[in-house]
Amino acid sequence: MPKLDLDDTIAAIATPNGEGGIAVIRVSGSGAFEAVEPFFVSQDHEKLSDAPANTIRWGKFVDPAQLLVDQVLVSCFRVPRSYTGQDVIEISCHGGFAITRKILGVLLSKGVRHAEPGEFTRRAFLNGKLDLTQAEAVLDLIHAKSDRSLDIAIRQLSGSLSRTLKELKDALMRLLAHMEAYLDFPEENLEVNVQSGMQDQFTNVQEKICSLIAGFERNQLIREGLLVTLVGKPNVGKSSLFNALLERDRALVSDLPHTTRDPLEEALEIRGFYVRLRDTAGLISEPEHPLDKMGMDRALGTLRESHVVLYVVDGSVPFEEADRHVFQLIPEDKKVIALVNKSDLSSRIETKEFEAFLGDKFPIRLNAKTREGFGELEERIAGCLEQGTSEAGEQITRLRHKKALEAALEALRRAQQSFQMKMSLEFVTPDLRAALEAMKELTGEIYSEDLLDVIFAEFCIGK
């Protein structure tokens, strides 16, 4: 992307394309008021350029020939109290495709530039309204697919991660200042209590960084969805349960075994978690048909990736070797919830024998047709996901964050090692400075245009 001019005035439609109650066209830059003024006739005939900050005007938007385009509300924000930190005008018009295009077209024809994706937020970052992790949280907020991911994004946008990172940076700066003070007076030997104080500071910062890195995997899962897979021998009702959980007829169901061959995946929200639910082919010990073999290979691949496995048996037939075989295929590290399906039919499963086989995995009785037992199933799934994802503490959300923290940690470890070996402090401070720089890259105090291009390219136009 060519280097952006951040002083010119930009505009874009900020609401989704299509029809709606209202739509908003956002204009930002030092020329925002001058750009809109000729086309806005306020109801009280006051000049838009006289409008005080944080006020709303009602009036007509007209084209260059002074023909009416729409009745609009114009919200006026002035430097620095706006989203971008520049003068901003937001034109709220009726939410129609032609109206928004027309208003935007009028502004663009008069020298306003069409905003690049994420350019409003990029300006907000460059004007110090947000740090880089908060700018990323804006994107996460828009893309959040469940209450949990929404929660993380809103906390990050409110600055909770920024505060934690600031504390870490401050601690590093204090340590650096401390060392530099001793550098200036080389004749003074470090006293024992100063030595141990610095050691503690090193350890403290490293522990906090480690805990942030550990939180990354959990966060990824929350953002990108946890994989929950239905497995069982053929015909136990996996696809029926899949459809019932989704509340729609997604998978083929029949009383013939081997109906499902390819794994099917659909997303749904379960108790605030974004879940990727997968239906798989029935598992058997010796598939004869090559297609059954292929379906089984895929099911086994899915099993390995899963976070939670729903192990389904048919309660209307006795528990048998074929069910045992399926259970043995589930990797040991997986969380398993056992389901006895078809509870509407007379039970032929030896409950005691089945429970003894499962050990501590107490089964749930289900009916895919009436959704009986589904409340308990959802609760148990959420419980498993909770264990896998909840842990107190601040959370990072991107590989970029993790890499920056890892770089800081590595530099800190080097610095502490040199310090412990009682090397001259001159050899310790460069690594400390490197750790601090990595932290500053994370929050965006140090950045490159290329990095901003990558981050903001993910945004939609108008944000």
Ligand SMILES: Nc1nc2c(ncn2[C@@H]2O[C@H](COP(=O)(O)OP(=O)(O)OP(=O)(O)O)[C@@H](O)[C@H]2O)c(=O)[nH]1
């Ligand atoms: N009575 C009753 N029948 C069910 C229930 N769940 C599924 N079935 C029936 O059991 C048969 C098999 O259901 P499917 O959902 O296709 O089973 P599956 O495990 O996906 O089978 P494969 O894809 O072949 O491995 C169908 O005839 C369903 O209507 C249930 O809770 N009660």
Ligand SMILES: [Mg+2]
């Ligand atoms: Mg099926």
